[in-house]
Amino acid sequence: MKLKPVLTIAGSDSSGGAGIQADLKTMLANGVFGMSAVTALTAQNTRGVTDILEASPEFLKAEIDAVFTDIPPAAVKVGMVASVPLIRTIAACLREYRAEHVVVDPVMVATSGARLIAEDAVEALTEELFPLAEIITPNLPELEVLAGYEIKTADKAVEAAKAISEKYGCAVLAKGGHAIGNADDYLVWDGGVRVFRGEHIDTKNTHGTGCTLSSAIASNLAKGAELSGAVEKAKAYVTGAIAAGLELGHGNGPLAHGFDLTGTYIDV
Numbered sequence: 001m002k003l004k005p006v007l008t009i010a011g012s013d014s015s016g017g018a019g020i021q022a023d024l025k026t027m028l029a030n031g032v033f034g035m036s037a038v039t040a041l042t043a044q045n046t047r048g049v050t051d052i053l054e055a056s057p058e059f060l061k062a063e064i065d066a067v068f069t070d071i072p073p074a075a076v077k078v079g080m081v082a083s084v085p086l087i088r089t090i091a092a093c094l095r096e097y098r099a100e101h102v103v104v105d106p107v108m109v110a111t112s113g114a115r116l117i118a119e120d121a122v123e124a125l126t127e128e129l130f131p132l133a134e135i136i137t138p139n140l141p142e143l144e145v146l147a148g149y150e151i152k153t154a155d156k157a158v159e160a161a162k163a164i165s166e167k168y169g170c171a172v173l174a175k176g177g178h179a180i181g182n183a184d185d186y187l188v189w190d191g192g193v194r195v196f197r198g199e200h201i202d203t204k205n206t207h208g209t210g211c212t213l214s215s216a217i218a219s220n221l222a223k224g225a226e227l228s229g230a231v232e233k234a235k236a237y238v239t240g241a242i243a244a245g246l247e248l249g250h251g252n253g254p255l256a257h258g259f260d261l262t263g264t265y266i267d268v
């Protein structure tokens, strides 16, 4: 049997809802073989992050080298990367191995409010990683940081996404999970715009939605989907995983990544 391998370079979430745990579950559910290079361990649950232990740049490089020299991934997703040396290490590795289909989720703040990137690392993220990305997937607060201004309307979000897309030569998916009234996402690439409509699901359980969406996009790209089709399928997947209505934890709970794996779930 054959499966397309996909690598996530991201942080670990001990509570399993976000980070590499969400990525690997998403990859399994989307029909690819998931692999991981861990940038940091987080002690985290649905209520917040209590501690972070970063990998050294040398160890992260060893992880990425181990993967690329044996099972070259058909797509790579980059999530939480907290510091400049780690960002530089990833960029150098992606260049060295000419990584294909790179999806960068510019993770800055967790749903719970915890900061997941050093202030001085945002510039390294944009200057070193964005030019290597096929697509980046900022949420609204991240788009505001990247654009340098407040975004209150869909038109403003698209304007900001266009400027970023032109500057760094990558597609931009401006996510609307933080918008009021709907969950529409806007894909901007090559000057074109496509909107992916989403109904806002009334739930507090959205821990890991961004990780899940970006991993699903990487999975679909690995399987050969073109960009817009990859986003369309990924949007449907994350919507289904939220709508399944999993209830775990006391804060912002996780998604049901396996909602579509018929026969594997038994209600308890």
Ligand SMILES: Nc1ncnc2c1ncn2[C@@H]1O[C@H](COP(=O)(O)OP(=O)(O)OP(=O)(O)O)[C@@H](O)[C@H]1O
Binding pocket: 018, 109, 110, 111, 138, 139, 140, 175, 176, 177, 178, 183, 184, 185, 198, 199, 200, 201, 202, 203, 206, 207, 208, 209, 210, 211, 212, 213, 235, 238, 239, 242
């Ligand atoms: N309550 C919701 N109802 C429907 N779709 C949602 C909801 N919240 C998020 N989404 C969708 O989930 C995806 C991730 O968007 P979001 O803006 O939440 O990203 P994020 O903030 O990076 O996620 P994270 O919570 O992992 O930080 C998008 O497709 C968004 O439209």
Ligand SMILES: Cc1ncc(COP(=O)(O)O)c(N)n1
Binding pocket: 010, 011, 012, 013, 018, 019, 020, 042, 044, 079, 080, 107, 109, 110, 111, 112, 116, 206, 207, 208, 209, 210, 211
């Ligand atoms: C390790 C790690 N990576 C990413 C996120 C962002 O996800 P969310 O904003 O849904 O908490 C997170 N909380 N933890």
